[in-house]
Amino acid sequence: xxxxxxxxxxxxxxxxxxxxxxxxxxxxxxxxxxxxxxxxxxxxxxxxxxxxxxxxxxxxxxxxxxxxxxxxxxxxxxxxxxxxxxxxxxxxxxxxxxxxxxxxxxxxxxxxxxxxxxxxxxxxxxxxxxxxxxxxxxxxxxxxxxxxxxxxxxxxxxxxxxxxxxxxxxxxxxxxxxxxxxxxxxxxxxxxxxxxxxxxxxxxxxxxxxxxxxxxxxxxxxxxxxxxxxxxxxxxxxxxxxxxxxxx
Numbered sequence: 663x664x665x666x667x668x669x670x671x672x673x674x675x676x677x678x679x680x681x682x683x684x685x686x687x688x689x690x691x692x693x694x695x696x697x698x699x700x701x702x703x704x705x706x707x708x709x710x711x712x713x714x715x716x717x718x719x720x721x722x723x724x725x726x727x728x729x730x731x732x733x734x735x736x737x738x739x740x741x742x743x744x745x746x747x748x749x750x751x752x753x754x755x756x757x758x759x760x761x762x763x764x765x766x767x768x769x770x771x772x773x774x775x776x777x778x779x780x781x782x783x784x785x786x787x788x789x790x791x792x793x794x795x796x797x798x799x800x801x802x803x804x805x806x807x808x809x810x811x812x813x814x815x816x817x818x819x820x821x822x823x824x825x826x827x828x829x830x831x832x833x834x835x836x837x838x839x840x841x842x843x844x845x846x847x848x849x850x851x852x853x854x855x856x857x858x859x860x861x862x863x864x865x866x867x868x869x870x871x872x873x874x875x876x877x878x879x880x881x882x883x884x885x886x887x888x889x890x891x892x893x894x895x896x897x898x899x900x901x902x903x904x905x906x907x908x909x910x
Contacts, residue, residue: 663710664692665701665800667807673704678711680721688713688721699726703805707731731805735762737904738852741892742767742819744859745776750889751787752794755810759798761896762904765809766791769819773861784813816867820874823854828876829899830856831891832868835880840898843877853899857892 666688672679680688680702688694694713702709702723708731711723741763743754755766768791770777778784791810799807814822827850829840847853856871863871872878881894900906 663699663701664688664694665703665803667703667796667799670705673702673709676725677714678702678704678709678723678725680723681719685719685721689716703731708805733803733805735900735904735906736851737762737900738764739896739899739904740765740767740852740854741896742769742814742823742854742856743892744769744771744857744863744888745774745778745813746859746888747776751791754889754892755791755794755808756798757893758896759795759804759808760802761893761906762804762900763808763896764806765811766795767811767819767822768813769816769856770813771816771859771867772864774859776859778813788812816870819856820870823856823874823876825875826854827852828854828856828871828874829895830863830868830871830876830878831881831886831895832858832878833862833880833885834868835878838877838879839881840879840895840902843879844902847903850903853903855892855895855899857888857895860888 666680666684668678668680696713696716698713700711700713700723702711708729709725710727711725713721714724715722741758743766745768751768778787788810795808795810827847868878881891886894897906
């Protein structure tokens, strides 16, 4: 069943209204028609619906069943990702959304090759990344769309993670693994991952993170690319502390 996200204001007593780009997608891409079934995700509940009316600018759905949200993990992961080159950020957001990451913070660090200093370019990039998150949420049957935040500088990121549980994979760490943190993180329901860009972190950046209380960990003997490291870290955390591989 095709899945769509709607604002709570468009959910009425027995009817849901779909507007915007989803109207064209339903009519001209999916070619759905009256009485076809769809699933709608609101902020509080999920809804099994049937198309009851199609017009130029909106589609009306008849609510058939109201369901509780069940597809989100008990572990809330935020990913702070050092800005990578090319379309790598799109891949990172897509795959980590599928895994269950809750939100994304693009970060400009000292060794970031990509520098976006134009506000309009940044806004366009973030809009594109947000669309990738929405599409991945629909495909993977998420109950929420992760939020992609505006690009942060390193110091701004440090403010965001203050007093929070933070994990930083780092190629020079040899002793502490995520599995080694299992006891100390057993009752944690929110974890922040920080991944460096292609050039990695500067030593002083790692020292700042250590001094803030971040857990600097190894992901194993092989060096992973920036577009791989976040996905692998999120996978390990979801398996060890979340719901990946769990039968509900």
